[in-house]
Amino acid sequence: xxxxxVYFAWVRERIGKTDxxxxxxxxxxxxxxxxxxxxxxxxxxxxxxxNPAIIRTAINQNHVPHDTPLxxxxxxxxxxxxxxx
Amino acid sequence: MSAHLRILIQRDAFDQTAEYERLxxxxxxxxxxxxxxxxxxxxxxxxxxxELEHYPxxxxxxxxxxxxxxxxxxxxxxVVVIHRFGVIGIGEPIVLVIATSSHRAAAFAxxxxxxxxxxxxxxxxxxxxxxxxxxGQWVEARDEDESALGRxxx
Numbered sequence: 001x002x003x004x005x006v007y008f009a010w011v012r013e014r015i016g017k018t019d020x021x022x023x024x025x026x027x028x029x030x031x032x033x034x035x036x037x038x039x040x041x042x043x044x045x046x047x048x049x050x051n052p053a054i055i056r057t058a059i060n061q062n063h064v065p066h067d068t069p070l071x072x073x074x075x076x077x078x079x080x081x082x083x084x085x
Numbered sequence: 086m087s088a089h090l091r092i093l094i095q096r097d098a099f100d101q102t103a104e105y106e107r108l109x110x111x112x113x114x115x116x117x118x119x120x121x122x123x124x125x126x127x128x129x130x131x132x133x134x135x136e137l138e139h140y141p142x143x144x145x146x147x148x149x150x151x152x153x154x155x156x157x158x159x160x161x162x163x164v165v166v167i168h169r170f171g172v173i174g175i176g177e178p179i180v181l182v183i184a185t186s187s188h189r190a191a192a193f194a195x196x197x198x199x200x201x202x203x204x205x206x207x208x209x210x211x212x213x214x215x216x217x218x219x220x221g222q223w224v225e226a227r228d229e230d231e232s233a234l235g236r237x238x239x
Contacts (some may be wrong), residue, residue, distance in 0.1 A: 009138055009210035012222045025166070061143040063206065077140060077208075081226030084168065084179050084209025085123055085200055 001026070001070065007048070008079035011055065014048035022076075031057045032066035034076065048078070056081060088156035088162045092149050093129070094139065096171040099108050108163055108185060115162060115185045115191040121200055123180040125173045133216045135224075137170045137179070140208035144168070151202040158198065159191035166199060168209065198237055204230045 006019040028037045032052070039049045049055060057064055058077040070076070093099070101122055109115060111236050152164040165183040173179055180203070184195035211224040 006140070008140055008208065009212070012138075058140075058143060058208070061140075061146055063147075075142075077143065079140070079208065080210060080223065081231075082208055083206045083207055083211045083224045083226050084139070085204035 001028075003070070003073050004075045006075060006077045008077065010080055011048045011078050015044050024070075029069055029071075030078065031059070031064060031068045031070065034070060035066065035078075054081060055064065055079070088152075088161040089153050090149060090156070090228045091163070091165045091167075092152060093167045094141065094144050094148070095169060096113045098169070098177060099167045099181055100202065101166045101178065104165055104167070104181060104183060108183060109166065114187070116187040117124065117189040118183065118185045119189075119192040119196040121180075121182045121196050122178050123200075125175050125177050127175040127178055127216070128213075131216055132175060132207075132213050134172050134174050134214040136172050136178070136212045136214060136221070138210045138212070139170045143208045148203060151199055151206065154202070155195045159184075159186065159195045161186050161191060161195045164199065165193065166203070168203070174213070175232055201230075201237065205234060217236065 001019060002023050004019060005022050007015050012018055024034055024037050028034050035049050035052050038045045056079050059073045060075055100228055101120060147168050156164055161184050163185040167181040169179055182196050182199050184192045186192040213221045213223055213224060
């Protein structure tokens with residue numbers, strides 16, 4: 001599977017990039033598993049996702065919880081709790 | 086009931102008076118108009134600006150959804166939301182919400198609902214710029230903002 005990942009705010013700063021294409025292995029099937037897989041890639045991802053419970057995620061620009069399957073995702077976003085308004 | 090929505094995500098400052106006049110000019114059906122403007126405060130002189138990052142593809146869709154949800158719950162005629170991004174100086178406006186209706190209850194509730202959901206569901210993040218020149222920090226989400234949503238759960 002190939003999908004575009006986008007990162008915002010301190011998640012972006014810790015990972016050190018705004019976006020990238022990801023090609024996770026077939027056994028990564030949910031948002032939460034993707035976070036676990038990314039965290040094992042290097043120290044930057046591990047730092048960004050050190051507290052996975054506070055990371056918010058969106059698939060194809062819609063908020064989703066971490067147990068959401070990745071099937072049909074073309075874009076996944078990772079970001080901290082929002083502070084707009 | 087379908088409300089007219091005007092949703093803008095922009096870098097530039099906005100003119101709330103012009104938005105008000107744009108809505109009310111020539112209209113005789115509006116009985117209540119509630120406008121909310123969020124400003125960049127200086128936190129006791131410690132901040133010089135806020136920098137707002139956003140997720141462009143998602144921000145407009147989320148705010149549109151929130152405005153539509155409000156218009157489903159209350160008989161609103163118009164919902165205007167203008168949210169800025171980029172560097173915003175202290176004292177400058179960040180966000181504008183306007184809700185119109187026949188009566189005040191719907192206009193008040195609609196505007197407050199939109200602001201409550203916008204704070205915790207619209208993909209914007211604030212980073213502060215320190216007046217003393219120190220490295221800015223990402224503003225942390227407040228628990229009150231998340232719990233504020235609870236009162237709207239039917």
